[in-house]
Amino acid sequence: MSSTDLLNLIDECERPMSKSDTQDTLQRLMEDKWLNERDGEIWLSSRTIMEQETYLRQTYDCVDECEFCKQIAIKCQICSQCGIKRHSYCAERFTRPQERVCRRCSLPWE
Numbered sequence: 270m271s272s273t274d275l276l277n278l279i280d281e282c283e284r285p286m287s288k289s290d291t292q293d294t295l296q297r298l299m300e301d302k303w304l305n306e307r308d309g310e311i312w313l314s315s316r317t318i319m320e321q322e323t324y325l326r327q328t329y330d331c332v333d334e335c336e337f338c339k340q341i342a343i344k345c346q347i348c349s350q351c352g353i354k355r356h357s358y359c360a361e362r363f364t365r366p367q368e369r370v371c372r373r374c375s376l377p378w379e
Contacts, residue, residue, distance in 0.1 A: 271309055
C-alpha cells in the first residue's frame with residue numbers, strides 16, 4: 270500500500286490520529302522491523318507475518334501456505350496450472366533441478 274493511501278485511511282478510523290502521529294508510528298514500526306518500505310510503498314515484514322501467523326490464519330480464510338514447509342506463503346512461486354504455492358528457498362532445498370515439477374499436477378514448474 271502506498272504511504273499516502275495509508276495516511277489518508279487514518280481519517281476513517283474510529284479514533285483517528287493526527288498525520289504527524291501516524292507518520293511517527295509508521296516510522297517506529299519500520300525501525301522495529303514490523304513494516305518494510307521502499308519507494309513510498311509499505312508492506313508487512315517477515316517478522317510481522319511470522320509472529321502474527323496464528324492470528325492471520327484464524328482471521329482470514331485466504332491464507333496460503335507453502336506445499337513443503339506449510340508456513341504462510343506470501344512471497345512465493347505459484348504453479349500456473351493448479352495454483353499450489355511454495356517458497357523459492359523450500360523448492361531449492363527439497364527438490365533437485367531435474368525434478369522441477371509440481372507435486373500436485375505433475376506438470377513442469379514454470
